[in-house]
Amino acid sequence: xxxxVVKSVLDASDAIAAENRKQxxxxxxxxxxxxxxxxSGKTTLLQATIPRLGGGASSAVLVGDLQTTRDAxxxxxxxxxxxxxxxxxxxxxxxEQVAEGLRGLDLSAIEYLFIENVGNMVCPAAFxxxxxxxxxxxxxxxxxxxxxxYPTLFQGASVIxxxxxxxxxxxxxxxGRVEADLSKTNTGAPLIHLSSKTGEGMDAWLAWLRExxxxxxxx
Amino acid sequence: xxxxVVKSVLDASDAIAAENRKQxxxxxxxxxxxxxxxxSGKTTLLQATIPRLGGGASSAVLVGDLQTTRDAxxxxxxxxxxxxxxxxxxxxxxxEQVAEGLRGLDLSAIEYLFIENVGNMVCPAAFxxxxxxxxxxxxxxxxxxxxxxYPTLFQGASVIxxxxxxxxxxxxxxxGRVEADLSKTNTGAPLIHLSSKTGEGMDAWLAWLRExxxxxxxx
Numbered sequence: 001x002x003x004x005v006v007k008s009v010l011d012a013s014d015a016i017a018a019e020n021r022k023q024x025x026x027x028x029x030x031x032x033x034x035x036x037x038x039x040s041g042k043t044t045l046l047q048a049t050i051p052r053l054g055g056g057a058s059s060a061v062l063v064g065d066l067q068t069t070r071d072a073x074x075x076x077x078x079x080x081x082x083x084x085x086x087x088x089x090x091x092x093x094x095x096e097q098v099a100e101g102l103r104g105l106d107l108s109a110i111e112y113l114f115i116e117n118v119g120n121m122v123c124p125a126a127f128x129x130x131x132x133x134x135x136x137x138x139x140x141x142x143x144x145x146x147x148x149x150y151p152t153l154f155q156g157a158s159v160i161x162x163x164x165x166x167x168x169x170x171x172x173x174x175x176g177r178v179e180a181d182l183s184k185t186n187t188g189a190p191l192i193h194l195s196s197k198t199g200e201g202m203d204a205w206l207a208w209l210r211e212x213x214x215x216x217x218x219x
Numbered sequence: 220x221x222x223x224v225v226k227s228v229l230d231a232s233d234a235i236a237a238e239n240r241k242q243x244x245x246x247x248x249x250x251x252x253x254x255x256x257x258x259s260g261k262t263t264l265l266q267a268t269i270p271r272l273g274g275g276a277s278s279a280v281l282v283g284d285l286q287t288t289r290d291a292x293x294x295x296x297x298x299x300x301x302x303x304x305x306x307x308x309x310x311x312x313x314x315e316q317v318a319e320g321l322r323g324l325d326l327s328a329i330e331y332l333f334i335e336n337v338g339n340m341v342c343p344a345a346f347x348x349x350x351x352x353x354x355x356x357x358x359x360x361x362x363x364x365x366x367x368x369y370p371t372l373f374q375g376a377s378v379i380x381x382x383x384x385x386x387x388x389x390x391x392x393x394x395g396r397v398e399a400d401l402s403k404t405n406t407g408a409p410l411i412h413l414s415s416k417t418g419e420g421m422d423a424w425l426a427w428l429r430e431x432x433x434x435x436x437x438x
Contacts (some may be wrong), residue, residue, distance in 0.1 A: 037257045038340050039361030068367050088370060091341035121257050122310035122339055142258030148287050152308060182391035
């Protein structure tokens with residue numbers, strides 16, 4: 001009985017995610033769902049990424065947080081459209097919330113739609129929102145043991161971003177351990193070292209985004 | 220109907236938590252539930268705390284993670300008893316898991332029992348495990364906006380530990396913002412700046428633990 005309840009909820013959730021994806025495909029946009037622990041630098045990354053996508057690319061963000069509109073306020077100056085979704089006590093964005101967010105956006109004007117999920121290494125990984133790709137962020141201060149401890153976050157990612165990479169030498173962080181854990185968890189996704197401080201890795205990340213967009217448009 | 224299901228689950232959960240608390244009270248031990256984001260330094264803090272509690276105080280740890288026994292392996296050398304609880308895909312420790320953990324410990328030999336919850340700023344805050352106090356950790360690299368963004372984590376805490384405090388000057392972190400947000404969220408809990416690197420704050424944290432233990436024993 002319990003299993004039926006859970007299953008029906010997930011089925012309904014997946015159906016809404018599929019509907020979101022169909023809508024975004026219809027508009028020809030690429031949607032990236034950003035997942036990570038709190039404070040790994042999702043908002044900072046988007047602040048640096050969106051202005052550099054260039055070529056007149058129009059980007060929008062749906063940003064999830066329990067409370068506050070702080071992230072949306074930070075993203076307002078760089079993104080063409082931003083919607084803050086407050087989840088209250090909710091530990092992840094749901095496809096229903098994303099569907100509602102999509103209704104408030106002019107999808108035809110968007111090329112890249114970023115979903116900044118609630119900062120949480122566990123729950124967001126369990127919910128398809130309709131995105132085309134997931135980007136999993138791991139920040140150096142979180143420690144080199146997180147891939148093994150939170151495998152579900154990294155398993156489903158198309159790209160893995162090691163943020164605050166300028167701190168590798170400063171803090172006690174063994175990149176070999178991360179690579180060894182990823183070799184058991186996700187061998188398909190590139191691991192990009194990023195630093196918003198030094199700019200390291202931004203070109204690789206932007207290239208990854210443009211390739212994903214081109215491949216999506218062609219598909 | 221949905222509300223009834225949720226309510227009955229929470230009621231059952233609270234009943235098990237009350238049973239855990241009763242059992243721990245019977246044994247005369249003090250139980251602290253540590254909550255924070257992944258990588259804020261819960262295990263490192265316990266590695267530093269337990270040997271310094273001194274006076275022959277016997278400490279045990281129940282440590283929750285989705286996967287791996289890495290934290291238990293780190294705590295084994297310092298704690299008298301350690302049990303790793305793997306939650307699989309579970310985003311928090313449940314009172315049932317703690318009840319099972321308690322059955323595997325010799326409670327009569329314990330003075331301080333630490334529960335190291337799953338690294339997650341959202342879900343663990345919603346579940347009473349039977350602990351006497353909650354300690355909420357916030358690490359400086361996570362950013363100064365986290366109290367406002369994850370208020371439920373900080374609301375229920377008896378003490379708030381600002382970890383990696385040696386990075387305050389290194390990273391862009393406004394302690395005034397944290398204090399202002401806490402003044403709206405939780406005015407009763409002391410905010411202790413901690414650094415495992417410099418040792419800052421360890422005396423205050425140990426004094427807090429000893430006072431809580433003494434007050435509990437007298438209660």
